[in-house]
Amino acid sequence: MTADAAKPSVATPAVRHGPPPTALIVALVPLAVAVNFLANSLVALLGLPIYLDTIGTFLAAALLGPWWGALAGVLTNVVGAFPNGVANLLFAPVNVAAALVWGYGIRRLGLGQAVLGFFGLAVVVGVVTGVLATPIVLLVFGGATGHPSDLITATLASFGIERAALVSSVVTSVPDKVIAGYAGLAITAALPVAVASRAVLPEAPGTRRLAIALGGIVVGVILAAVAVLALPPG
Amino acid sequence: MLVTFEPGVLLVVIAAGAVLAVTSGTGTATARTVIALAPVAASIVVIQSLAPAVCRPDCTPAATVGPLTIYDEGLSRALVFVTRLVAMEVVALPLLATTHPADLFAALRRIGLPYQVALLLSLSLQLVPILRRELDAVLAAHRARGFRGRGLGALAPALVPVVAGSFERMTTLVLALEARALGAGGTRTSFRRVELGPVGVVACVAALVGCLAGVGLAVARGPAPPLSIAFPPAVAVAIVLGSLAVFVLVLARAGRALTAG
Structure with missing residues (x-):
């Protein structure tokens, strides 16, 4: 993949508008769901303090449209319920919100055209999903989810469990979505041009696009490290 | 609850x-x-x-x-x-x-779930173990070449080749589905038949x-x-x-x- 991705593209095809063909939907949505599930399993396996369950949602929302991304998000939570339990289903609205913000931001508002806009959009997705996840976490889990981000909740709990859960959720969600967005960008660089050209993403053909994607991931890593390590246990 | x-x-x-x-x-x-x-x-x-x-x-x-x-x-x-x-x-x-899962989706189709959604769900469930196997193969190939990625650094090098390879596999699958009239109108039938008997209704x-x-x-x-x-x-x-x-x-x-x- 690296060799293909590293090839300088001779000409960037025009962005393809209009509804996506059925074949592309049937190919990309299950792939997006599987990527969400797989990345989430991988970070759990590595013990990383992030979720990464929206890389595929980003791909579907950017390349197919916001509502296809939302479907991929819902299906991710449904598929996740089989091995991980039904509590997964309760977070489906969060994945839907991520898809809608990403999809409309990139496809309607054109925020994916510049690197800065793309980064800003990922941050907005992180804030929106962090805020949306908070009431679910509070109502179902009492403010804790068994995720390393609970350290932040525990540290700030004296300020009130609601505020602590909100801060914890947003602070971990923002770097998570930045990393997911840039990981998704790295994946689009490896997809066929006819598919990748369905969305206007940061202009960085070939190695440059990958370099920007990796740069974004590094920024996300730094933010994640700050989120988890900067706040000492209370 | x-x-x-x-x-x-x-x-x-x-x-x-x-x-x-x-x-x-x-x-x-x-x-x-x-x-x-x-x-x-x-x-x-x-x-x-x-x-x-x-x-x-x-x-x-x-x-x-x-x-x-x-x-x-x-x-x-x-x-x-x-x-x-x-x-x-x-x-x-x-x-x-x-x-x-196929029985579950067939049952959901009986109460109005569009067959396209059921199809996407089925394909997703089938794809997960396939991708997991491919991910294992990629990680093994990394190890064989002396690359021992850990933490966040291991994510992108592992995920990107798996997804790129799977997209080609999915494209082939979709061509096969289109050859079998995917997207055509008319009533869809299913190999899976879920009967709703009196016990089920109760x-x-x-x-x-x-x-x-x-x-x-x-x-x-x-x-x-x-x-x-x-x-x-x-x-x-x-x-x-x-x-x-x-x-x-x-x-x-x-x-x-x-x-x-």
């Missing part, structure tokens, strides 16, 4: 779920999933018992360990939250473990009535007063310290993974 904090109701639900799991032969799978809730349960106990939200400022101290004070109300509420989670999983898991109606009655009862009774079990200090300390140990293990693992990248 999500509308009540009454431990009696939740324990009855867990007992019913346990009976369901044992009689359906899914006891081991259900027990495994419940055990997998340990990190969540530990976090809930630690956070709720040390900083209870429901009783401030008049919380009842149950025990003190060094600088930490454990409160009865927080520990009680934490155990109720854990019980709610266990109840939710114990009831749902036998259904998921004993029903083939079970559905009973579940629906039970669900509505439960929600109605919970709404009519209003929010329950905060539960406060008077824990013996030794028990409170044992529960919280055990949970704290699991909590710290989860954090230590995350810290190692983050610094390894």
Whole structure:
């Protein structure tokens, strides 16, 4: 993949508008769901303090449209319920919100055209999903989810469990979505041009696009490290 | 389960779920999933018992360990939250473990789920183990070439080739589906046939009535007063310290993974 991705593209095809063909939907949505599930399993396996369950949602929302991304998000939570339990289903609205913000931001508002806009959009997705996840976490889990981000909740709990859960959720969600967005960008660089050209993403053909994607991931890593390590246990 | 904090109701639900799991032969799978809730349960106990939200400022101290004070109300509420989670999983898991996904989707199609969504769900479920195998192969290839990615640094090099390869596989699959009239109009038929007999109808109606009655009862009774079990200090300390140990293990693992990248 690296060799293909590293090839300088001779000409960037025009962005393809209009509804996506059925074949592309049937190919990309299950792939997006599987990527969400797989990345989430991988970070759990590595013990990383992030979720990464929206890389595929980003791909579907950017390349197919916001509502296809939302479907991929819902299906991710449904598929996740089989091995991980039904509590997964309760977070489906969060994945839907991520898809809608990403999809409309990139496809309607054109925020994916510049690197800065793309980064800003990922941050907005992180804030929106962090805020949306908070009431679910509070109502179902009492403010804790068994995720390393609970350290932040525990540290700030004296300020009130609601505020602590909100801060914890947003602070971990923002770097998570930045990393997911840039990981998704790295994946689009490896997809066929006819598919990748369905969305206007940061202009960085070939190695440059990958370099920007990796740069974004590094920024996300730094933010994640700050989120988890900067706040000492209370 | 999500509308009540009454431990009696939740324990009855867990007992019913346990009976369901044992009689359906899914006891081991259900027990495994419940055990997998340990990190969540530990976090809930630690956070709720040390900083209870429901009783401030008049919380009842149950025990003190060094600088930490454990409160009865927080520990009680934490155990109720854990019980709610266990109840939710114990009831749902036998259904998921004993029903083939295709049968589940065929049943959902009978009540109006579009076949395209059912198809996407089926394809997603089939793709997950395939991608997992490919991911294992990619990670093995990395190791064979001396690349030992850990932490976040291992993610992109592992995921990108798997996804790129799978997209080609999916494109081939879609061509095969199109050759079989994917997207054509008309009534779709399915190899899977799920019959809804009298027993099924009675079970559905009973579940629906039970669900509505439960929600109605919970709404009519209003929010329950905060539960406060008077824990013996030794028990409170044992529960919280055990949970704290699991909590710290989860954090230590995350810290190692983050610094390894």
